[in-house]
Amino acid sequence: MNSSETVTKFDHPTRFYSYLEFEDGAYLGVDDNDELCIACVGNDQILWEELEEKSKFKHVVSGETVVTSPTESGKVTISHRGTAVTLDDQPESGPVELSVVRGPSELPSTYLSHMKEHGWVCMTALLRPEVVDGLEKVSGTGKYEGNTKPNWHNPIAHHAAVGQAAAEPVSLWVTREYMQTNQIRFAHSPSLAVLPPDDGERDVQGWHSDFPYLWGIARTETQGRIPVHEAEGLVLGVQRNLCISPFTKEGGATAFKLGSSKLHRGPPKEWGNGTTYFPRGYRKEHGLPYNGPDSDIVDAPAGSIILYDARTWHRAGVNRSNRLRGAMLQAIIPHYMMPFFDTTESYRQFLKSNMADQLTQREFFEIESLMLNRIGNQVISVDKELTEAVNPQASQQSSGY
Numbered sequence: 001m002n003s004s005e006t007v008t009k010f011d012h013p014t015r016f017y018s019y020l021e022f023e024d025g026a027y028l029g030v031d032d033n034d035e036l037c038i039a040c041v042g043n044d045q046i047l048w049e050e051l052e053e054k055s056k057f058k059h060v061v062s063g064e065t066v067v068t069s070p071t072e073s074g075k076v077t078i079s080h081r082g083t084a085v086t087l088d089d090q091p092e093s094g095p096v097e098l099s100v101v102r103g104p105s106e107l108p109s110t111y112l113s114h115m116k117e118h119g120w121v122c123m124t125a126l127l128r129p130e131v132v133d134g135l136e137k138v139s140g141t142g143k144y145e146g147n148t149k150p151n152w153h154n155p156i157a158h159h160a161a162v163g164q165a166a167a168e169p170v171s172l173w174v175t176r177e178y179m180q181t182n183q184i185r186f187a188h189s190p191s192l193a194v195l196p197p198d199d200g201e202r203d204v205q206g207w208h209s210d211f212p213y214l215w216g217i218a219r220t221e222t223q224g225r226i227p228v229h230e231a232e233g234l235v236l237g238v239q240r241n242l243c244i245s246p247f248t249k250e251g252g253a254t255a256f257k258l259g260s261s262k263l264h265r266g267p268p269k270e271w272g273n274g275t276t277y278f279p280r281g282y283r284k285e286h287g288l289p290y291n292g293p294d295s296d297i298v299d300a301p302a303g304s305i306i307l308y309d310a311r312t313w314h315r316a317g318v319n320r321s322n323r324l325r326g327a328m329l330q331a332i333i334p335h336y337m338m339p340f341f342d343t344t345e346s347y348r349q350f351l352k353s354n355m356a357d358q359l360t361q362r363e364f365f366e367i368e369s370l371m372l373n374r375i376g377n378q379v380i381s382v383d384k385e386l387t388e389a390v391n392p393q394a395s396q397q398s399s400g401y
Contacts, residue, residue: 003249003288003291003292003318004291004292004293005249005255005291005292005293005295005296005297006293006294006295006296006297007249007296007297007299008122008258008296008297008298008299009299009300010122010124010298010299010300010301010304011124011301012124012125012301013105013124013125015105016102016103016104016105017047017048017049017060017103017104017105017107018047018048018049018050018057018100018101018102018103019046019047019048019100019101019102019103020048020057020066020068020076020078020098020099020100020101021098021099021100021101021360022038022096022098023097023360024360024361024362025040025359025360025361025362025363026038026039026040026361026362027039027040027046027169028046028048028066028078028098029045029046029059030045030059030061030062030064031045034062034064036064036066036080036085040169040362041169041173042108042168042169042170042171042172042173042174043108043109043170043173044060044061044107044108044109045061046103046169047059047060047061047103047104047107047108048060048066048103050100051065055067055068055069055070055076056068060107064080065080066078066079066080066085067079067080068100071097073097074099075097075098075099076097076098076099076100077095077096077097077098078095078096078098079095101128102128103170104123104126104170105124105125105126106123106124108170108173108174111123111170111171111174111307112173112174112177112178115174115178115307116178118258118259119258119259119260119261119262119308119309119311119312120256120258120259120261120298120306120307120308120309120312121174121306121307121308122298122300122304122305122306123170123171123174123304123305123306123307124300124301124304125300125301125302125303125304126168126170126171126303126304126305127165127168127242127303127304127305128303129303130161131161131164131165131303132161132244132302132303133161134159134160134161134162134164135159135161135162135165135242135244135326135328136244136245136326137159137161138150138151138155138158138159138161138162138192139152139155139192139194139244139324139326139328140152140194140324140326141194141244141245141323141324141325141326142244142245142302142326145323145324150192150194152192152194154189154346154349154350155190155191155192155328156189156190156346156350156355156367157346157349157350157352157353157355158353158355159355160355160358160359162190162328162355163350163355163356163358163359163363163364163367164359164363165190165242165328166186166190166328166330166366166367166370167359167362167363167366167367167370168305169362169366171240171305171307172184172366174307175238175240175307175332178235178238178307178309179235179238179332179334180233180235181334181335183334183335183336184332184333184334184335184370185332185333185334185335185339185369185370185371185372185373186330186331186332186333186339186343186370186371187211187212187237187331187332187333187337187339187340187341188211188330188331188339188340188341188343189341189343189346189347189371190328190329190330191328191329191330192244192326192327192328192329193316193326193327193328193329194324194325194326194327195252195316195317195319195324195325195326195327196319196324197319197320197321197322197323197324198252198318198319198320201283201284202283203277203280203281203282203283203284204277204283204288204289204315204316204318205274205277205289205315205316206267206271206272206273206274206275206276206277206278206289206315207257207267207271207272207273207274207289207290207313207314207315208266208267208273208274208313208314208315209224209261209266209267209310209311209312209313209314210237210239210310210311210312210314210331211225211237211310211331211333211340212225212226212236212237212310212333212337212338212340213225213226213236213237213266213310213311214226214274215228215265215266215267215311216266216267216273216274216275216313217273217274217275217278224266228264228265228266229264230264235309235310235334236310236333236334236337237309237310237311237331237332237333237337238307238308238309238310238331238332238333239307239308239309239310239312239329239330239331239332240305240306240307240329240330240331240332241254241305241306241307241308241327241328241329242304242305242327242328242329242330243300243301243302243303243304243305243306243327244302244326244327244328245302245323245324245325245326245327246300246301246302247297247298247299247300247304247306247325247327248297248299248321249297249299249317249320250320250321251317251319251320251321251323251325252316252317252318252319252320252321252325253297253298253299253300253317253325254297254298254306254314254315254316254317254327255291255295255296255297255314255315255316255317256295256296256297256298256308256312256313256314257294257295257296257312257313257314258296258298258312259312260311260312260313261308261309261310261311261312263311264311266313267313270290271289271290271313272286272288272289272290273289274315276289277289288318289315291318297317310331332370335373339373342381342382343371343372344371344372344379344380344381344382345381346371347367347368347371347372350367350371
């Protein structure tokens with residue numbers, strides 16, 4: 001059970017930027033002309049820094065300042081250059097009310113620079129505590145372990161925190177910029193990955209790259225679904241791991257070969273790749289995949305988001321603690337890629353639940369765009385009857401992913 005992975009540790013931040021959020025989930029920003037604006041994109045433009053001078057916020061890019069005044073609802077009104085801010089189309093309704101919401105600890109542009117240079121980035125404690133609490137509850141981890149029934153199947157239809165986390169704006173902006181397209185979608189529905197304490201025998205993942213590449217995980221002699229290539233700048237997948245539990249080496253944090261996305265090849269067989277470790281019982285007979293110093297653990301507090309290029313070699317960690325380790329996973333692809341699983345049924349269940357009503361308008365529209373593919377105005381889905389007609393065994397086949 002001994003391992004010697006290299007640990008890169010991220011401590012919990014001591015300070016955070018703020019969002020000034022409208023009721024519909026949009027944000028107060030400042031445009032290129034130093035004028036206040038409404039923005040929905042999670043870049044530097046929507047970040048504010050609270051000043052020591054009470055109730056005053058400075059825009060991190062322009063330096064413009066606003067003064068806030070508390071309201072009975074717990075929100076704030078704002079004034080800019082001595083004038084109360086109202087909605088342009090409803091000035092008669094009086095000053096607009098906004099919520100002061102905790103944002104990231106670093107500038108989104110800083111995260112993007114790291115992602116471009118290294119192929120991965122850790123956004124430390126990016127999710128707000130109340131969202132993490134909801135994710136713990138739906139996954140049955142943390143303080144809810146053993147005290148509540150988890151909802152691991154299609155969790156987006158069971159707790160609003162799943163949709164809130166999935167629509168997190170900064171990580172989505174970095175993903176879009178890294179992929180060089182605004183049109184992105186989920187390759188599968190948001191899923192929970194709850195890792196139990198290891199018993200020394202249970203099957204484990206081998207080293208692999210994620211969808212759509214799947215290097216090191218193909219069951220044939222091919223390299224994966226996407227051939228090995230060296231096309232600079234072409235990114236077909238980004239993985240987003242949301243740390244519900246703290247990610248630690250002992251607790252089963254994902255193991256990586258950081259920077260391997262730039263090697264343009266899959267993990268070596270001698271590391272114990274996904275194909276090698278696919279047969280049941282292989283770990284019990286042969287032990288764990290490679291876990292030496294050339295592999296990496298990202299140690300990060302709960303609420304962190306780890307983004308990485310889908311070509312990055314990685315595998316699930318080994319949980320040496322006595323507690324469940326919770327994570328939420330999303331594979332993100334450009335809209336022109338075929339998704340790995342149909343997400344329309346998950347979205348249909350989401351609409352039937354009352355979870356959609358608990359999201360802001362921005363979050364709802366983001367989830368819809370991430371989970372649905374369309375031809376014109378028509379939503380694309382799976383034809384189950386035709387699938388069974390052309391391949392009767394289709395429903396019995398496992399993916400090997």
